[in-house]
Amino acid sequence: MKFKKTLMATSALTVAAGAAFAASHSDMADSMTIVSWGGAYQSSQQKAYSEPYVAMHPEVSVTWDESSAEAVAKLRAMNEAGNITWDLVDVVAADAIRLCDEGLAMEYDPEELLAAGDDGSSAEDDFGDLIVSDCYIPQIVYSTTFGYRTDMVPEGVDAPSQICDVFDLEKYPGKRSLEKRPINNMEWALLCDGVAKEDVYDVLETAEGQDQALAKLGTIKDEVIWWSAGADTPQLLADGEIFMGSTYNGRLYSVIVEQNQPVGMMWDAQVFDLDGWIIPTGLPADRLARVQDFVKFATDTQRLADQAKYISYGPARASSAPLVPEDMKQHMPTDPANAGNTFLYNYSFWADYRDDIDAKFQSWLAK
Amino acid sequence: MAKLILTDIKKQPLSFTLPVVAAAGAFAGLFIGTAQGSGLLGIVIGALLMAGLAYAALELLDRSQEKMVRYGIAALFLVAGFLLGGLPGLVVGGLFGWFFGWFVYWVGEGRYRAKLPPYLTAGQVLWHYAFRVICGAIFVFLITPIIVVMPLSFNAENFFTFTPEMLRFDPAGYSLKHYRDFFTSNEWQSALRNSLLIAPAATILSVTFGTLAAIGLSQPHVPFRRAIMAILISPMIVPLIISAAGMYFFYSRVGLQGTYLGVVLAHAALGIPFVIITVTATLVGFDRSLTRAAANMGANPVTTFFRVQMPLILPGVISGGLFAFITSFDEVVVVLFVGSANQQTLPWQMFTGLREQISPTILAVATILVAVSICLLTVVEILRRRSERLRGLSPG
Numbered sequence: 001m002k003f004k005k006t007l008m009a010t011s012a013l014t015v016a017a018g019a020a021f022a023a024s025h026s027d028m029a030d031s032m033t034i035v036s037w038g039g040a041y042q043s044s045q046q047k048a049y050s051e052p053y054v055a056m057h058p059e060v061s062v063t064w065d066e067s068s069a070e071a072v073a074k075l076r077a078m079n080e081a082g083n084i085t086w087d088l089v090d091v092v093a094a095d096a097i098r099l100c101d102e103g104l105a106m107e108y109d110p111e112e113l114l115a116a117g118d119d120g121s122s123a124e125d126d127f128g129d130l131i132v133s134d135c136y137i138p139q140i141v142y143s144t145t146f147g148y149r150t151d152m153v154p155e156g157v158d159a160p161s162q163i164c165d166v167f168d169l170e171k172y173p174g175k176r177s178l179e180k181r182p183i184n185n186m187e188w189a190l191l192c193d194g195v196a197k198e199d200v201y202d203v204l205e206t207a208e209g210q211d212q213a214l215a216k217l218g219t220i221k222d223e224v225i226w227w228s229a230g231a232d233t234p235q236l237l238a239d240g241e242i243f244m245g246s247t248y249n250g251r252l253y254s255v256i257v258e259q260n261q262p263v264g265m266m267w268d269a270q271v272f273d274l275d276g277w278i279i280p281t282g283l284p285a286d287r288l289a290r291v292q293d294f295v296k297f298a299t300d301t302q303r304l305a306d307q308a309k310y311i312s313y314g315p316a317r318a319s320s321a322p323l324v325p326e327d328m329k330q331h332m333p334t335d336p337a338n339a340g341n342t343f344l345y346n347y348s349f350w351a352d353y354r355d356d357i358d359a360k361f362q363s364w365l366a367k
Numbered sequence: 368m369a370k371l372i373l374t375d376i377k378k379q380p381l382s383f384t385l386p387v388v389a390a391a392g393a394f395a396g397l398f399i400g401t402a403q404g405s406g407l408l409g410i411v412i413g414a415l416l417m418a419g420l421a422y423a424a425l426e427l428l429d430r431s432q433e434k435m436v437r438y439g440i441a442a443l444f445l446v447a448g449f450l451l452g453g454l455p456g457l458v459v460g461g462l463f464g465w466f467f468g469w470f471v472y473w474v475g476e477g478r479y480r481a482k483l484p485p486y487l488t489a490g491q492v493l494w495h496y497a498f499r500v501i502c503g504a505i506f507v508f509l510i511t512p513i514i515v516v517m518p519l520s521f522n523a524e525n526f527f528t529f530t531p532e533m534l535r536f537d538p539a540g541y542s543l544k545h546y547r548d549f550f551t552s553n554e555w556q557s558a559l560r561n562s563l564l565i566a567p568a569a570t571i572l573s574v575t576f577g578t579l580a581a582i583g584l585s586q587p588h589v590p591f592r593r594a595i596m597a598i599l600i601s602p603m604i605v606p607l608i609i610s611a612a613g614m615y616f617f618y619s620r621v622g623l624q625g626t627y628l629g630v631v632l633a634h635a636a637l638g639i640p641f642v643i644i645t646v647t648a649t650l651v652g653f654d655r656s657l658t659r660a661a662a663n664m665g666a667n668p669v670t671t672f673f674r675v676q677m678p679l680i681l682p683g684v685i686s687g688g689l690f691a692f693i694t695s696f697d698e699v700v701v702v703l704f705v706g707s708a709n710q711q712t713l714p715w716q717m718f719t720g721l722r723e724q725i726s727p728t729i730l731a732v733a734t735i736l737v738a739v740s741i742c743l744l745t746v747v748e749i750l751r752r753r754s755e756r757l758r759g760l761s762p763g
Contacts, residue, residue: 039724065708081619238526
């Protein structure tokens with residue numbers, strides 16, 4: 001009898017406690033599915049953002065889905081099926097712009113959603129121009145640039161340091177790897193075919209300009225291995241299959257610093273791009289509240305600077321830059337020593353011309 | 368074992384021996400030459416070297432010195448291999464030398480003819496050996512990609528590369544770190560758990576439904592048998608991506624998308640055709656009068672099924688189940704659609720791992736999976752032989 005009473009009392013207590021607990025958190029869901037790219041990049045996000053967040057909110061469980069590469073297609077399908085299973089999606093800026101145009105990503109107000117900078121600047125000023133779309137919450141600046149095998153540099157020749165060295169087969173013989181798409185390659189080709197940097201996109205708008213770029217790429221086509229996944233060029237460099245190749249600067253950082261491969265960086269004419277979050281439209285209120293809470297935390301000045309401890313991508317907030325550890329600064333694409341000659345991915349140009357130039361590029365590849 | 372000689376052998380003329388041996392040398396030279404930078408040069412050197420060796424061995428030296436000559440050729444290749452490629456070159460060179468030493472005498476002395484009937488024409492003899500070489504080549508092409516993966520999985524580097532240390536057989540070039548990574552990483556362990564949870568559940572469902580369907584469809588009185596059969600088999604014929612997209616939209620609406628149950632049901636649907644096909648095949652040999660006899664003796668249909676029919680069609684059920692298990696265990700397309708990150712299975716994890724970071728952990732997992740499948744197949748084969756022996760079907 002006594003036992004039963006105790007049991008009832010405890011269960012009543014449990015229920016009460018549970019109710020109180022539920023009441024205080026009823027406005028926020030306890031689980032989140034975050035979509036990212038996997039690999040070193042995702043683990044830097046886990047260490048800098050989600051692990052400290054879960055330490056502060058132990059009731060939250062975070063699931064990571066490595067599906068950013070097919071995020072656009074999957075979000076479309078989820079929207080069609082009326083079943084949004086993702087809470088926060090990491091995409092590059094171009095995808096974010098597309099998702100925003102299609103209404104699949106939620107527009108947000110930076111002042112409301114994002115924390116102000118540690119230096120007192122408003123969120124909007126702190127991110128500045130990098131908020132390239134009303135739906136896009138930038139995290140990092142990365143660049144696409146070249147790495148080369150230091151032990152394959154011909155004798156008596158300086159190591160390659162200019163973008164045009166990629167097109168110079170006489171001075172630097174050997175295989176190169178380039179991404180299997182026109183973006184970046186066309187710009188580099190024109191730049192090395194005597195087109196001034198500020199005229200590149202004006203020339204690329206015209207059919208003759210596109211042919212000119214393809215003709216320049218044609219001079220090295222036989223020596224090119226085309227890549228499609230970010231891991232390809234590091235693998236080819238490590239194998240010694242290629243002499244130089246383009247890839248994301250963080251991948252090269254890991255090849256050079258973490259894997260100790262004989263590889264050097266060429267920062268000339270690196271192309272900046274952004275990576276950041278979008279929140280899918282159509283989330284239920286409790287999940288949306290949880291995601292907004294997480295995003296506010298994960299994009300504050302300190303967290304963005306923390307991520308740079310684990311991977312060599314520059315934080316998107318101006319106020320985070322001074323907090324980046326000294327030994328990482330030299331590997332940042334945004335470091336003044338590396339950023340002598342840079343491009344910013346031209347989102348509006350490629351949004352308008354991508355389909356046409358893509359088709360032209362693919363048929364040129366097949367020739 | 369007694370040496371069986373069907374045809375007397377005689378020494379072949381040099382006009383036959385030298386071109387054949389030279390051709391073999393050219394073929395081997397092509398590979399070695401390509402590895403050294405010039406395939407053409409390799410062909411020429413290989414052909415000349417082998418023709419020269421064959422001439423020396425068969426014409427200049429006496430037959431009684433065969434053993435010595437063969438050791439000499441092996442030693443020559445051993446040294447050449449070592450000079451070209453270090454320790455691994457030594458091993459490969461030794462194998463080449465041993466083979467060519469044997470090959471020169473095998474062709475030159477006409478020994479290839481010994482075990483074939485005397486009435487065969489030259490063309491038939493050629494085909495006899497060409498057939499074996501083709502079979503061997505097919506086998507090599509099937510097996511090599513699997514074999515290559517294994518040493519790479521012990522790589523100390525984080526790349527799919529045979530490092531110079533590995534090629535020198537330096538222990539520092541090898542490590543178990545990718546295996547450690549597999550057994551300690553949360554993602555791989557949860558993927559393994561998911562696979563081990565989903566595949567058996569899907570197998571049980573497929574075997575149950577597939578066996579019942581096969582038995583039902585083998586009854587002559589069932590209407591529309593062919594149409595029903597075609598529908599049940601369709602997951603095997605329809606491109607996977609189409610079934611996957613269809614399942615995705617349907618499961619999303621009924622709330623099964625992103626659940627374990629959803630993935631299990633989807634995989635069961637993919638496995639059912641395999642069970643139906645194998646069980647239907649065994650039912651062809653099943654004698655229906657046995658079930659009538661059982662019924663005649665008072666057994667109800669359920670008892671008849673479990674006591675009479677099931678033991679007889681068990682081999683078909685088991686192999687169907689094995690196929691269903693492997694289908695689920697290997698499947699990546701459907702789970703990408705129907706599952707969510709919580710149901711990430713091993714193939715899914717391997718797929719994303721391969722695309723985003725080429726890490727040899729994938730090779731370690733592949734090696735483990737190959738080892739497991741070899742064990743499974745061996746066990747199945749041993750059990751099969753044992754049951755055949757017990758039934759007295761096979762003399763062994």
